[in-house]
Amino acid sequence: MEGQCRRPTASRAKKPAAKRATTEPNRTVAAPSHAGGCGPQRGARSRRAEPDGVPTEQPRAQAPGARPGRTSVRIKDLQPSATGAAGDAEQPTVPEPRPPAIPEAQPPVDPGAPDVARGPSRRRGARSVGQPGAPRGSRRKQEETPDKKLKKVLEKLRLKRKEISVAAEVVNGVVGQLLSRMQNRESEFKGLQQLNTGSYYERVKISAPNEFDVMFKLEVPRIQLQEFCDTGAFYLVKLRRISGGNPLGHFLEDEILSASKMLSKFREIIKEEVEKIKDRDVSVEEEKPGSPAVTLLIRNPEEISVDIILALESKGSWPVSTKEGLPIKNWLGTKVRTKLRREPFYLVPKNAKVENCFQGQTWRLSFSHTEKYILNNHGIEKTCCESAGVKCCRKDILKLMKYLLEQLKKEHEELDVFCSYHVKTAIFHMWTENPQDSQWDPKHLSVCFDEFLTFFVECLRTEKLMHYFIPKFNLFSQELIDQNSKEFLWKRIEYERNNGFPIFNKF
Structure with missing residues (x-):
């Protein structure tokens, strides 16, 4: 991008050239700033050439009165302007003298910006040699507002009801079979229950219903948590003594419940039970370092990925590190916050990473059930x-x-x-x-x-x-x-x- 020369341009416009947002061929105009900026003017016909492959990014104008470096943004209630057409009609109609058109200067290319190759671009409204300009009326019809463009994207992302129904039926069938088999076999995971989480169940899934997250929760009474390295998110889990022994006892390492050991056994049992499913094409993907999930791949014939996450459920008080979290008092209300904090919290076998090593004994707090509530309410x-x-x-x-x-x-x-x-x-x-x-x-x-x-x-x-x-x-x-x-x-x-x-x- 740097070092390329631009050819001089000669203007034929009779009006001052208006600043225009950079576009690529067949692309829409950049969204105008909400701070009172107006869209590009039409009718300025300056003949100019831009070198191929040079992105001409327009620098964003800062809103009037905005202070640099602010760390939060307020979206103000947007109200229509109090100035109406009647007010405009009272203004005198004396034409102002117009200065000669000045060729528009190119903005400098930011050397720190990513180098992205682009095809030749052409300004909206500029007339190429030998190409007649489009009439004003047709240009106005072709112009697409930023809101319309984003709504088109959202429409493209909308899940089709039939696809949702088919995918959900397949996933529910496989997960149901797997959970039933694990509950009916003698193992440490006999008490598993299903908890649906993730973007599909939060109704914010995009594009296609091809990824699902499911928690298999296991209630663990009488546990003691020890915060790991002052992170607030990662913990070591100790099991308090239970008469008759604890079924999770053989996952202990120096009295600490090992997340990696327990996840390894969980994966082993799931692989054994998946092999017994004959009415669906299901397989278990390879283990991903640091991931708390066992990922199933269902071919239906389209591939559907299902992350099954082991979660320890604790019905005790939330850890001290969460005391000032969930700041919804002025939004959803104090009563809702109190109610949510009385719900159980969960620990998933996501290991803390120290330098380049995962700590196999550590568990991470999870609040996916609370996040689902917030998104749906x-x-x-x-x-x-x-x-x-x-x-x-x-x-x-x-x-x-x-x-x-x-x-x-x-x-x-x-x-x-x-x-x-x-x-x-x-x-x-x-x-x-x-x-x-x-x-x-x-x-x-x-x-x-x-x-x-x-x-x-x-x-x-x-x-x-x-x-x-x-x-x-x-x-x-x-x-x-x-x-x-x-x-x-x-x-x-x-x-x-x-x-x-x-x-x-x-x-």
């Missing part, structure tokens, strides 16, 4: 998004951001360290800071999405995304994700939002 008004209630765009924003991250990860393996849980955590914080349903009006979808992107990028820049339930656990710490990966992601996000999200059109 997200409005400050109880009827929000119900059939007779007012709709909001909270879940739509979450789906759009999940899709954006998913598409970026397809193109850049550097982003594999990020996952949808980062997006979910960030949006929980955003909903907390903007609790009113009117702040998530579907009529302002593009503005709400842009506000969330601003918030998420700020989290990446400051390397700070605190766990929603464990305030001292930073999901964007240097120990978990390196600075280069975070910088690469926020630059990619900024590029996409400044250019109208061209990646949404690629797949």
Whole structure:
């Protein structure tokens, strides 16, 4: 990108050239800023050439009065302007003198931005040699607003009811058989119960119903937790003495319940039972280092992935590290928070990583059941998004951001360290800071999405995304994700939002 020369241009416009957002061929105009910016003007006909393969990213204009470096963003209730057509009619109609048109300068290419090859671009409204300009009326019809573009993306992500029904029937059949077999065999997992979690059951699954998360929970009474390395998220589990002995006793290492030992046995039993399932093509995928799940692959004939996660259920008080977490008092209410904290909490065999080694004895706190409740009861008004209630765009924003991250990860393996849980955590914080349903009006979808992107990028820049339930656990710490990966992601996000999200059109 750097070092390429641009040919001088000569303007034929009789009007001042208006600033325009960079577009690629057949791409839409970048979303205007919510801070009062207007869309590109039509009619300026300057003849200019741009070198092939050079992305001309427009720098984003900061909202008037905005303070740099703020760490949180408020979505204000959007009200129509008080100035009407009558006020405009009172203004004098004396034409102002127009200065001669000046060729528009190219913005400098950010040397720190990711180098992305692009095809030749052409400004909307510019007239090429030998190409007659389109009439104004047809241009107006072809123009697509940012809201319409995002709604088209959401429509593409909507799951088809028939596909959902078929996939759910297959998954429920396989998981039901597997759970029944494990409950009927003599083993340490005889008391397992099913707990459905994950994006499908939270109703925020996108694209296709091909991934499911299921918890097999096992109640473990009388346990004692010891926080690991002051993380607040990882714990060592000790079993208190039970008369007659504890069935989990042979998973102990120096009185500590070993997560890796227990997960290994859990996987072994699942593989044995899966081999007995003859009416479906089911297999168990290879173990992934550090993963708490045993992944089944069902061919139906399309592949469906099912993560089965072993979870220890404790009905005791939530750990001290969660005391200031779940900050929903001003959003869902104090009573709801108290009720949720009286529910059980769970521990999954996700090992803490110290330097490059996983600590096999450690368990991680899980609140996926609480997250599912929040996502399905997200409005400050109880009827929000119900059939007779007012709709909001909270879940739509979450789906759009999940899709954006998913598409970026397809193109850049550097982003594999990020996952949808980062997006979910960030949006929980955003909903907390903007609790009113009117702040998530579907009529302002593009503005709400842009506000969330601003918030998420700020989290990446400051390397700070605190766990929603464990305030001292930073999901964007240097120990978990390196600075280069975070910088690469926020630059990619900024590029996409400044250019109208061209990646949404690629797949």
